[in-house]
Amino acid sequence: MTATTAPTTASVEQATPAWAVATLFPAQGQWSEEDYLLLPTNHLVEFSHGQVEVLPMPSQLHQLIVLFLYRAIYDVVIANNLGVVLIAPMRVQLWPGKFREPDVAFMLAVNAQRRHDAYWEAADLVIEVVSPDDPQRDLVTKRREYAQAGIPEYWIVDPQAARVTVLRLEADRYVEHGVWGTGMCATSLLLQGFVVEVDRVFAVA
Numbered sequence: 001m002t003a004t005t006a007p008t009t010a011s012v013e014q015a016t017p018a019w020a021v022a023t024l025f026p027a028q029g030q031w032s033e034e035d036y037l038l039l040p041t042n043h044l045v046e047f048s049h050g051q052v053e054v055l056p057m058p059s060q061l062h063q064l065i066v067l068f069l070y071r072a073i074y075d076v077v078i079a080n081n082l083g084v085v086l087i088a089p090m091r092v093q094l095w096p097g098k099f100r101e102p103d104v105a106f107m108l109a110v111n112a113q114r115r116h117d118a119y120w121e122a123a124d125l126v127i128e129v130v131s132p133d134d135p136q137r138d139l140v141t142k143r144r145e146y147a148q149a150g151i152p153e154y155w156i157v158d159p160q161a162a163r164v165t166v167l168r169l170e171a172d173r174y175v176e177h178g179v180w181g182t183g184m185c186a187t188s189l190l191l192q193g194f195v196v197e198v199d200r201v202f203a204v205a
Helices: 009-022 033-037 060-080 109-114 135-148
Strands: 045-048 051-054 083-087 092-095 098-100 104-108 125-129 153-158 163-170 173-180 185-187 195-197
Touching: 060 083, 060 104, 060 125, 060 153, 060 195, 083 109, 092 135, 098 135, 104 109, 125 135, 135 153, 135 163, 135 173, 163 185, 173 185
Parallel strands: 125 153
Antiparallel strands: 045 051, 045 098, 083 104, 092 098, 104 125, 153 163, 163 173, 185 195
């Protein structure tokens, strides 16, 4: 029989905090909106009807694309005093019990009453850079959810396909405003002047 080594005091002490912290949070399925909004973290954590989902840490390429798009939309927004644009982490409530954290979120000045320090009530334009861990989350799930939340414009930026898709809300669903690849420029319907060269989006690294 092979002898086993008892854990040292140091290893037990190192393991204890993780378990202790875990007991401070509700079990999955039992989170309230208040619990979620009080969660002290700078990680991307989304909330859906009692459950939280911790998203993977963005890659360098993901971050560079997000910052490029943020600067492009920020310049248009500030120059024309159109509203406020932020990058994640910033909680956006799609409906009671449902929160997402878009990579980029914009709110028109006329809807300023929907902006709160802890979260926004929906948004007027959101941008997601497709994550390789689960592309369907951005391509399918969030497309359906953002439309259900009534967000007028949704940009899907896909590094794998080198493609930018801009969707506009028509009734309760999205239709394509345009799909742009290399050598083309993607444009916004909501924000005149918000135009990005697709090649430059994916050349940021």
